[in-house]
Amino acid sequence: MWKKLLSEIAPTYTFSEPINEDAMSHLEQQLNVKFPPELKSLLFETDGIVEKHDYAEWFLLWSSDVILRENLQIRSSEVLREFCQPFDNLLFFADTGCGDFFGYLIEDGVISTPYIYMWNHEDDSRPKVASSLEEFVVGWATGKLFV
Numbered sequence: 001m002w003k004k005l006l007s008e009i010a011p012t013y014t015f016s017e018p019i020n021e022d023a024m025s026h027l028e029q030q031l032n033v034k035f036p037p038e039l040k041s042l043l044f045e046t047d048g049i050v051e052k053h054d055y056a057e058w059f060l061l062w063s064s065d066v067i068l069r070e071n072l073q074i075r076s077s078e079v080l081r082e083f084c085q086p087f088d089n090l091l092f093f094a095d096t097g098c099g100d101f102f103g104y105l106i107e108d109g110v111i112s113t114p115y116i117y118m119w120n121h122e123d124d125s126r127p128k129v130a131s132s133l134e135e136f137v138v139g140w141a142t143g144k145l146f147v
Contacts, residue, residue: 002045002137006060010141015046019064023047027064031071033091036104036111038133060141061094070101084124090117094140096147102129102136118147 006013019027024043028034035043048063062070074080075087091111092103099121104111116130129147130136139145 002042005134006049006137006141009138010051010060013049013051013060013141016048016050016063018045019043019047023064027068030068031091033106033109033111035091036114036133038114039093039104042133042137058097059094060137062092067091067093070095074101085126087119090119090126092119094136100147102140 003015006015024035024040042061043064046061048066049060051058051060059066071087071092074092077087080087089106090101090103091106092101094102096102096118101119101121102116103119105113105115105117105126114132115128116133116136117126118129119126129145130139136145
């Protein structure tokens with residue numbers, strides 16, 4: 001579903017091999033949260049979505065390795081802890097390319113809504129930017145989602 005959708009609206013993006021159940025279980029265990037079905041289904045189709053240019057790569061969705069690394073890193077950052085709200089209540093899966101991250105809100109250890117939020121690194125705000133992962137993916141891939 002995801003690859004077909006993206007191929008139709010943004011054919012310049014490329015896909016990676018999907019992750020498997022073991023990799024998903026490891027990711028959920030390491031980040032201490034059960035991933036929402038829509039993000040799981042996307043990762044089971046492609047472990048990352050990227051648009052490659054001569055000068056850079058733009059990620060629409062991080063790979064599972066980057067999801068793990070970035071979430072662990074931001075949650076344990078002593079510097080950010082001094083200036084920002086805690087990050088344990090967010091599961092990030094993408095970024096703007098300018099320092100801001102996109103993710104789900106975790107409440108009481110569970111992602112209970114499909115909403116996508118953006119952490120603004122300049123003012124630590126966390127506004128809702130999309131009502132679902134599909135709305136985010138379509139909006140961000142087509143340039144209709146502005147942040």
